[in-house]
Amino acid sequence: MIKFLNLHKVNSKYSEELKKVAKEVIDSGWYVKGKHVEKFEDNLKEYVGSKYAVGVANGLDALRLIFKAYIELGYMKKGDEVIVPANTYIASILAITDNGLVPVLVEPNIKTYNLDISKIEQSISTKTKAILIVHLYGRVFWSEELVNIAKKYSLKIVEDNAQAIGAKFNNTNTGNLGDAAGFSFYPGKNLGALGDGGAVTTNDTALSTAVKAIANYGSEEKYINKYQGLNSRLDEMQAAFLNVKLPFLDEENEMRRKIAELYVKSIENPSIILPELPSNSREHVWHLFVVRTKNRDKLQEYLLKEKIETLIHYPVPPHKQEAYKEMGNLKLPITEKIHDEVLSLPLSPIQTEDDMEIIINALNNY
Numbered sequence: 001m002i003k004f005l006n007l008h009k010v011n012s013k014y015s016e017e018l019k020k021v022a023k024e025v026i027d028s029g030w031y032v033k034g035k036h037v038e039k040f041e042d043n044l045k046e047y048v049g050s051k052y053a054v055g056v057a058n059g060l061d062a063l064r065l066i067f068k069a070y071i072e073l074g075y076m077k078k079g080d081e082v083i084v085p086a087n088t089y090i091a092s093i094l095a096i097t098d099n100g101l102v103p104v105l106v107e108p109n110i111k112t113y114n115l116d117i118s119k120i121e122q123s124i125s126t127k128t129k130a131i132l133i134v135h136l137y138g139r140v141f142w143s144e145e146l147v148n149i150a151k152k153y154s155l156k157i158v159e160d161n162a163q164a165i166g167a168k169f170n171n172t173n174t175g176n177l178g179d180a181a182g183f184s185f186y187p188g189k190n191l192g193a194l195g196d197g198g199a200v201t202t203n204d205t206a207l208s209t210a211v212k213a214i215a216n217y218g219s220e221e222k223y224i225n226k227y228q229g230l231n232s233r234l235d236e237m238q239a240a241f242l243n244v245k246l247p248f249l250d251e252e253n254e255m256r257r258k259i260a261e262l263y264v265k266s267i268e269n270p271s272i273i274l275p276e277l278p279s280n281s282r283e284h285v286w287h288l289f290v291v292r293t294k295n296r297d298k299l300q301e302y303l304l305k306e307k308i309e310t311l312i313h314y315p316v317p318p319h320k321q322e323a324y325k326e327m328g329n330l331k332l333p334i335t336e337k338i339h340d341e342v343l344s345l346p347l348s349p350i351q352t353e354d355d356m357e358i359i360i361n362a363l364n365n366y
Contacts, residue, residue, distance in 0.1 A: 002346055002355050004309040007187055009350040011194065014244050018194070021240040031236045033216075040239040041199070043246055044183075048175040050201040052208035055234030056215050059162045059184025062198040063095030063132070065232060066158055066180045069210035070130070071099060072227050075156065080129040082158075085115045086335040088134045090318045092160050095182070096132065097324075104128070105319060105327070107334045111276050113290070114141035116334075121149055130156040135164030135174050137313075138190070138256075138287035139278065142169040142177050158182070161201075163287040165191050166253045175201045185242055190256070190287050191249050193238040252349040256286040259347050259356065263289055266360045272299070273341075288313055292341040299366060300343055306362040311344045 011018065025036060037055045045053035056062050070076045078100030084092055086105035096103045106123050109116045113136050120131065131150060133141050150157050157178035164174045165183060175181040185197035200211050210227070213220045218229025261281075264274050273292040278284050290313065293299050300310050317339045319327035345359060 001307045001309060002358060004311050004344070004346050005188055005348050006350060007192070010192070010348060014248075017244045018241055021244055022237060025236050025240050028236075032233055034236045036236045036239040036243065037234050040234070040243050040246075043243060044199055045201060047246060047249075048173045048181075048201050050176045050181075051203045052201065052205070054200045054208060054212045054215065055239060056198045056200060056211075057232040057234065058196040059182060059186060059198040060091045060095060061215070061230065061232040062182030062184070062200045063092065063158070063160060064098050065211045065215055065230070066182060066200055066202075066207070067095060067099040067101060067130075068214055068230075069207050070156065071101075072210055072214065073206055076101065076129045079127065081125060081127040082130045082132050083120060083123055083128060084132040085134050085136065086319060086330075086332045087113065087317060087338050088136065088160065089162075089314055090321060090323070091162070092132055092134055093318050093324070101129075102127070105330060105332060105335075107332055108136075108338065110334055110338070112139060112141070113137060113275075113338065114139060117143060117145050120146070124149075124153050124155075128153060128155060130158055132158045132160060133178065134160040135167060137275070137290055138164045138167060138285040140164060140167045140169045140174055140177075140283040142174075156180070162186075162189065164285055165189070166249050167285045168282040176203070179204060180207055185238065190253060190285055191242065191245060194241050195235075195238050197234050197238040197242065198232075199234065253285040255349040256347060257281055257284070259351055260284070260286040260289050262356060263345065263347075263360070267291075267363050269364055269366055271366070272363060286347055288344045289347040290342050290344050292338070293343065294341060296341050296343050302366055303359075303362060306358070308359055308362055309346065312342060313344050314339060314342075 041053040081102045082096045083104045087108045093103045159178045159181035161175045161181045162184035167174045180202040183199040185193040214229040215232040218225045218227030319330045
């Protein structure tokens with residue numbers, strides 16, 4: 001069986017160093033808000049190019065904290081609106097609604113799966129205060145037109161960078177394009193911890209300070225609580241693991257690009273719609289390689305019989321989830337088409353040439 005993602009193999013190349021730093025953390029007796037977190041925050045901000053990086057508990061919290069900080073700083077208030085892609089993972093929307101903000105779902109571009117830039121401005125109202133962009137599947141969503149829209153309406157641009165760490169627009173990394181960005185280090189991400197983890201990056205001093213305090217019970221000074229905060233801190237063990245793996249991220253992303261390019265070059269089946277390669281390869285880090293077909297379940301069953309594991313990201317769009325039943329009457333045909341047709345093929349840095357040949361042949365014989 002070719003697994004969709006074999007995390008044991010992904011991490012085995014780092015196993016000795018991971019064990020070494022785990023012992024360091026255990027022996028230190030210091031497990032929260034210590035030197036490994038500080039080092040990772042320094043390493044991440046240097047990698048991304050931002051002034052600040054704040055380690056937090058997970059990717060959802062990273063986005064939640066950004067919006068909560070903007071509210072505390074007076075940039076937003078409950079009831080304000082945030083534009084967000086309709087086909088994103090539900091975490092993007094949870095971060096908005098958890099803060100009493102209102103998500104305004106906008107359809108994606110069917111070719112890139114990112115926001116349709118032509119549909120953003122028509123969705124802006126007097127209550128709109130931000131655009132939450134999602135670099136979905138690892139592809140950058142950014143343009144001069146987006147920047148101009150944000151300036152025209154005085155909107156914050158927040159990046160959901162959970163899937164695109166290491167991608168670049170021109171020479172700028174995702175996570176340093178907008179006003180703030182949220183990262184996820186869930187184990188299956190391009191930079192994955194061995195548990196949960198996340199981070200916020202920004203060049204805004206006030207926002208960084210507020211995020212750090214809110215994530216620590218709302219406290220900048222011990223037992224003095226400025227905000228009604230949360231407990232959302234990246235722990236020392238996960239930070240130590242991430243410090244081991246971060247130097248190899250670009251190399252692994254390049255391996256992902258080569259696999260994706262081979263897929264696009266070699267899969268020749270008219271019933272399977274392949275993702276579009278960006279003109280600049282650096283604009284995609286291929287967290288996921290997502291194809292579309294009209295009978296997705298049939299293709300998935302066929303590949304499983306061929307001993308190829310695939311996943312669906314994501315079978316049910318947010319507006320069709322029971323959690324957001326108040327959105328159930330929204331008409332979002334492009335989003336629904338995507339969610340009905342997508343299938344994610346195996347793609348990871350440990351994939352072999354033999355694996356690729358088997359997968360490509362199976363798809364071409366389907």
